[in-house]
Amino acid sequence: MKIMKDNEIALVKEILKKLGASEEDSELVAEATIDADLKGFTSHGLGRFPQYLISIESGTINLKDNITIEKETPAIALINGNSGFGQAVAYKAMKLAVKKAKEVGIGCVGVHNSNHFGVTGFYSDIAVKEGVIGTVLANTDPAIAPFGASEALIGTNPIAIGIPSDSYIAVDMATSVTARGKILESKRKGLELPEGWALDKDGNPTTDPEAALEGSILAFGGFKGYALAFMIEILTGPLVNAEYGKGVTGTASPTKNCTKGDLYIAIDPSKFGSMEDFKAKTTDFCNQARAAGENVSIPGDLEVKKIANAEANGMEIDEKLYEQLKEICDDLDIDFDSYLEE
Structure with a gap:
């Protein structure tokens, strides 16, 4: 069906x-x-939608949400999401970042006390539709073990970037080899995981979704992916007054208060020069990439x-x-x- x-x-x-x-x-x-x-x-x-309903029933999503701007400068803001829907808080945060970018060239908005917001790229797309570059970072419940260890400490920590252009140019990815949601989806469907995705709690490779959820997910690209996830943990934890490491809850555990953080960055290319020139050069670069081979794809x-x-x-x-x-x-x-x- x-x-x-x-x-x-x-x-x-x-x-x-x-x-x-x-x-x-x-x-x-x-x-x-x-x-x-x-x-x-x-x-x-x-x-993922049933998880939100569990959060509503548990009281970890506040249906009467309204954000609070705790700190603000012309380019920066810190938002308390007051446990509202992650989607609503994220939308307001990115719209504020876009507003600041159009006024001073760049807007950077941090968020804490929010909830799981779905796919990261939905919010970088919001910036693109407004004609600015959008970047979104977030941390999650621990899922990735530090390089050389087996116990999960760092989130799957997604990053999304969208570029205003004559075509759709965007990337939205977890810094783990797969999103935790795909592990949960495989568990729901009764499917095994591909090899190379996860470790069990003892640090052994596993294709069992349940064992993976109890263990850790591998970072993409070995140490490089781990290092990127590590840096995002700092930018979406200590920087924005949210939790980090073992203190992050609520993205995979809907009955617990969500303590993760987000960072929304908008950049107005027109403040650097001609917007038409920026788009023309971006299109030319894309064309160069496509010309490199008939099977080439761009993000x-x-x-x-x-x-x-x-x-x-x-x-x-x-x-x-x-x-x-x-x-x-x-x-x-x-x-x-x-x-x-x-």
Whole structure:
């Protein structure tokens, strides 16, 4: 069975509004959810949605959220998310960073006391749509062991960068070989992991999702990936008054208060020179890369293809996820099956 784009948006909004979320928050969560599924990050789309409902029931997501700007300069701000929806807090943070970038050239906004926000690239895309470069960093519950150790200490710590251009140029990736959400998704579907993804709690390689969740996920690229994850942990922990290392909870444990941090950076290319020149040179660089070989892709190409396919054919819902969402909808007197297609 599958669900089409508009139906997924409508379903998420109906569930959240019945639970008491505001119209604005319901819209933002729905848009972030479908963005993940359209791009193929299904572990962070509808498949992750039940986790948010557990957080709402546990009180770790505050339905009456409203951010507090604790510190601010023309280029910088520090936001307390007051335990609101991660998607709503992240949206407001990036919009503020964009505003500052357009005023002074760069905006850098740190966030603490928020929640899991879906895919990181949804927020760098917001900056791109406003004509500025967007960069987003975040930390998560411990998942990566320090290089040479076996106990998880550092998050999967994603980074996303989007470039305003005549085509879609973007990267959104975890600093681990895979996102924790894919481990959770494999566990839900009863699938083994590929070799080289994870270690068990004793530091041995494993393809068992349960053992991987109890152990650690490998950093991509060996020491280089670990080093990047390490640096992001500092930029999204101590820098923004959020937790770090073993102190981070709530991104993989929805019943615990979310203590992770985020950093949103927007840069206005027009403050460096002509925006038209920037776009022309960016396009020329992309063309040079494509000319290097017929199978060359640039960052963002794969997502464009996946979006087109998903919009045309819908997103698959596996049996376990169907059961989870059906139970949620039944409790809220929502006809889940009416949103689906065979």
